[in-house]
Amino acid sequence: MSTPEEALPHPRPEEGVRHGRLTARPAATPVTAEPGTYSLDGQALLRVPTTSPGTPSRLAVVLHGAGGSAQQALGWLSRHPDAAGLVLLAPQSIASTWDMIVGGYGPDVTRLDAALKEAFARAVVDAEQVAVAGFSDGASYVLSLGVTNGDLFRTVLAFSPGFMAPMVHHGIPRFYITHGTGDRVLPIDSCSRRLVPRLREQGYQVTYHEFDGGHEVPPQILATAVRWWADG
Template sequence: MTEPAPPHRRPEENARHGRLAARPATPTAPGPTGLVPVPGPDREPPALVYAPAGGDGPYRLVVLLHGAGGSARQGLDLLLPLADAHRLLLLAPQATASSWDLIVEGFGRDVRRIDGLLDTLFAAYPVEGVALGGFSDGASYALSLGLTNGDLVDAVLAFSPGFAAPLVTHGRPRIFVSHGTDDRVLPVDPCSRRLVPRLRSLGHPVEYAEFTGGHEVPTPVRQRAVEWLTGPVRGR
């Protein structure tokens, strides 16, 4: 006889739907601090974890997703300079292909890998609050995965996203979106200027930061995003 599905996941929903099963728990052993490579299975590229040293209380976990053709290090660097000041536990996976599974072939391999990495972190670090963040294709994936898993993810940081395409949705995480007005890779008009109103119409609280610039994440935008993430939650 099969075990019943946990209450946070419907029986028919799994990694092929983008669903994450990992949940925060009491750590079984203290995790290392600083920059920590986490080897992937089957010789896959390692993920990177950064845990600030010192401090009391749980971390705010942010999973950071690189753009197409990028690296885990590029994902980590999105918020690394701000991690210590805001006690952010950063997890930067490496996509198993040139970009994230949803964009390449549909949810599956990367969802399972991220789920396993989350299980590892939850067993080693005290976590209060889980956010997804990313740039470009990573931002689109963060939005898609975040809307799918709003019962785990309470916030999404989407820097220059192209779209959001969840197959199922749970909860209503709050969302930060930034986009450059001169973006030539993912132009702002068909992307964020359409996406933000749609997200708001679905009931998501959205903070939108449009800036003069291209396909990039300027330092002031990163700072604003982290202050929004760690500051008081505003009403819708």
């Protein structure tokens, strides 16, 4: 089996926002903000935890589902004890869901890139510990962004995704995917049970977990995912 870097195209200079590419990267000497939750130009929410000054933190970009909000996405992960030490960035989609799903990469990629640049300027972030997580439409988007930007997102956490549509491939992120066997919104047979083999065939490392339930993220599933990321 070939690895993703062997099987997939090399970076091209013309790749950009319309391909889903992000340019933001952790800053070399960022200024650490005071702990708290910040609104970034009304486009995203950033939660900075209490940490030792200068100690690099893990950062998770958290994406809401269709019709959701940045506040919901932030609360979804921040209320979990295992996420207490994480820097969390929750962007708000421009439309009711993410650009890739309603018309193609563009405005949400630009918004996320700007939010990431500000987050990296406000917090000391470990470049090896940047993850992207999402539920439902947000999970479809994180699979796509993860494959596209695996040189930034080393870990992808997808909860009940529907599909993925990367245009380009960079890096070799690892994936944690979960799905409820009774999901009637995004049925497991046509979604994760198709996506997981596809990713594995392309050479990606995928940890996959099915659970008894519907279109949801049970607390124990979330806890397992966050611990898996931390232990990795």
